Amino acid sequence: MTTFLTLxxxxxxxxxxxxxxxxxxxxxxxxxxxxxxxxxxISKIYPLDISTSDYKKAV
Structure with a gap:
């Protein structure tokens, strides 16, 4: 117990x-x-252009 309290x-x-x-x-x-x-x-922050991304069907 003493060791524990010391630590x-x-x-x-x-x-x-x-x-x-x-x-x-x-x-x-x-x-x-x-x-x-x-x-x-100062770095520029560009918006994401998600609308032009092509999505493929997973299944």
Whole structure:
């Protein structure tokens, strides 16, 4: 029982440490200026043209 509780508490501690690290890095990246995103290319999204597709009978 002691081993089980020790493992549970260790896993909970690791989980809390990972959450805090993730939150810290998210706040850090949020504070950076958006200038680096201006260089990225915006991709175009084309609509699907389903009406011209040819469907074959399966059976």
């Amino acid at each position: 549970v508490f260790v896993l909970i501690f690791i989980n809390i440490a990972m959450i805090l690290t993730s939150l810290y890095s998210a706040n850090k990246s949020k504070s950076t200026p958006n200038g680096r995103h201006a260089d990225s290319k």
